[in-house]
Amino acid sequence: MFSKVLIANRGEIATRIARSCKQLGITSVVIHSEADAHSMHVRVADQAVNLGDGPAADNYLNIQAVIKAALDSGAQAIHPGYGFLSENAEFAEAVQAAGLAFIGPTAEAIRTMGGKIEARKVAVDARVPLAPGSDGPIDSADDVEAFGELHGYPVLVKASAGGGGRGMRRINSLPEAREAFDSAVREATAAFGNGEVYLERYLTRARHVEVQVFADKHGNTVYVGDRDCSVQRRHQKLIEESPAPGLSNQMRQAMGEASVRLAKHVGYVGAGTVEFMVEDDKFYFLEMNTRIQVEHPVTEMVHQVDLISEQIRVAFGEPLSIEGNLVATGVAIEARINAEDVAGGLFLPAPGKIDNLVIPTGEGLRFDGGYASGDTVLPFYDSLVGKLIAYGPTREVAIERLLGALRELKVDGIETTAPASIKVLSHEDFRNVEFSTLWLENSVSFEEEEEADRSNVEFGGRYFIIPTFSDYGTGGGGYGAAVAQEPGSAQAGSGRKAGGAKRAVVSDGSIKTPMQGTIVKINVEPGAEVSRGDVLFVLEAMKMENPLKAPFDGIVGDFEVQVGDSMAAKTVLTQVTAGVAA
Known part of the structure; x- marks a missing residue:
């Protein structure tokens, strides 16, 4: 077995891999940027290598620096985790060229299946249905x-x-x-x-179901159950569970066998995930992720396997310890805890310091995290704080255990997605398996979370609801806008929507950054005439783009910001004045 493994990642997954290494008696080495010097993955690992104080995210993408860190530390293998370089064929080739083992598939398989376009061609050859x-x-x-x-x-x-x-x-x-x-x-x-x-x-009534596959270097390929990942916002998963509920045994088996055919067709080795869209009684190939998935814990819990340890053993050359195509026992459900403000269903990134983190414990509970009390969720990276998972002998028990755990979870100092997960798990549609990939965005309201934090005032004959920070971006208007209502309207003074319609948004016209980030696009020039809802600037924060919109029809004022500028939270970029150009 390897004596030392370098983990080319950060946060929750780097911490998870380091702990699996410890269980296998392997010394773990992590890399980090200067900004990440005091992060949990650095504290948990046996060794840490600082890649410098350059652009924080770029450090984890510097192939030569990562390989040098592995060689200098005496590591024999590199585990890429997920994200960053995990599906980079050039990186896998460079690792092998340096005489190191890559804990993942071959560069050829990554290039073929990691490139979604080429993967579709392979799916056709492997007789896997496509949308x-x-x-x-x-x-x-x-x-x-x-x-x-x-x-x-x-x-x-x-x-x-x-x-x-x-x-x-x-x-x-x-x-x-x-x-x-x-x-x-x-x-x-x-x-x-x-x-x-x-x-x-885009299939408008489909569920997102994926199959875990695993293969070794001895010709053994199996599927290890399936997961449902349909509860999504911005195409990013919020709740995942295994096994996927409501599938017939015939479809479950057909999807598993199709996934194995696909993996064998490209000579796949290691852990991989084949993703499908399921609509009615048909399934369609979506893509294959040539790495470990964020949601792998739910598969581990219902199949009693350790997928990270299995990855390491397979990369070393050992045969699979997983025999046959396993059948799930019980149900496991995972809630991703992200640093995001869910008010109004906006899910805006909300980086910051975690003043106090209290993780619930109890029967069937597991928490995979990358932070502790006092740590800071940085704006340079993904917003995932951790994953709260509950296991139960039935789906109903797993849901109730996870609900109880989410209510006990405390993450003081930042907003998280926990309230959204509570709402999802409590919803009748979720319990009855009546949802699709569009369900969360189209059918679940988050207005209740907003109401309690607003106060109403009257100014100049108009009633205003003064929002909290969580309102930034509400209703397609400018960030930091107050919500206006006409006197005598059904809404005036009530603070609630009439007939489910969105509130009209007015403000002093200031366009503010809702969080720290980088300006990646500017759509207007000073003096331009704009309409309410027009995107004026695009701010990138935590690897996501956030449009900053005009709060009303008007004229854009002067500004000096340029593409590439890094902005602090609540920075005023420009002022929009009501009216039309002269």
Whole structure:
């Protein structure tokens, strides 16, 4: 077995891998940026290598620096975790060229299956059903128009090189095409170093179901159950569970066998996930993630396996310890705890210091985290704080255990997604398995979380609801806007929506940054005439793009901000004045 492994990652997954290394008697080495010098993964690992004080996220993407750290530390292998370089074929090749073992599939398999376009071609050869998609990468919004005319809307533009919702945009109609295409390319480039994108027909009633596959170097390939990941916002998963509820045994088996065919077709080795969209009694190949998944704990709990340890053993050359295609025992459900403000369903990144973190304990509970009390969730990285998982002999027991744990969880100092998870698990649709990938955004309201924190005042004959920080961006208006109501209206003084309609938004016209981030796009010039809802600036924070919109029709004032500028939270970028240009 390896005596020392370098972990080329950070946060929750680096901490998780370090602990598996310890159980195997392996010395763990982690890398970190200067900003991450005091993070949990640095404290947990046996050794740590500082990659410098350059751009924080770029340190984890510096292939030569990572390999040098491994060689200098005496590591024999590198585990990439998920994200960063985990699905980078060039990195896998460089690791092997340096005489190190890559704990993952071959570079060829990553290149084939990690590139979503090539993966679709392989799926056809492996007799795995596909949803309609572009034949290859697209170059412009013109390609979106042609695809939409042929297949209809909505359409997804997706990053070929990555996952996790990064570089993915839903396009509901042609007028959205250009902005969505440009935004997806920018976000994919920032997250994966590769801006290549392609198109896929969006299935509006589908669930997102994935199959865990595992293969060794001795020709053994198995599937290890399935997971449902349909509860999503911005194409990023919030709740995951295993096994996927409501599937027939016939479909479950067919999806598992299709996944094994796909893995064998490319000579896959290690842990991989084959993702499908399931609609009615049919399933369609979505993509294959050539790495460990964020949601792997639910599979571990219902199958009594350690997927991280299995990855390490397989990379060393040992045969699979997992025999056959396992059948799940019980149900496990995971809630991702992200540093995000859920008010109004906006899920805005909310980095900051965690003053106090109290993790619930009890029967069937598990928490995989990357932070402790006193740690800071930095704005440079993904917002995942940790994952709270509950196991039960039945789905009902697992739901109740997770609900109880979420209510006991304390993360003081920052906003998290825990309230959204409580709402989801309590919802009748979730309990009855009546949901799709669009369910959370279309059917679940988060207005209740907003009401308690607002106060009403009257000024100049108009009633205003003064919002808290969590209102930034509400209703498509400018960040930091107050919500206005006409005197005598059904809403005036009540602070509630009338007939479910969104509140109109007015403000003093100041356009503020809701959190620390970088300006990646400017759509206007000083003096430009804009309409309410027009995107004026795009701020990238925690690897996500956040549009800053005009709060009303008016004229954009002077500003000096430029693309690439790093901005502090609540910085005023410009002022919009009501009226029209002279």
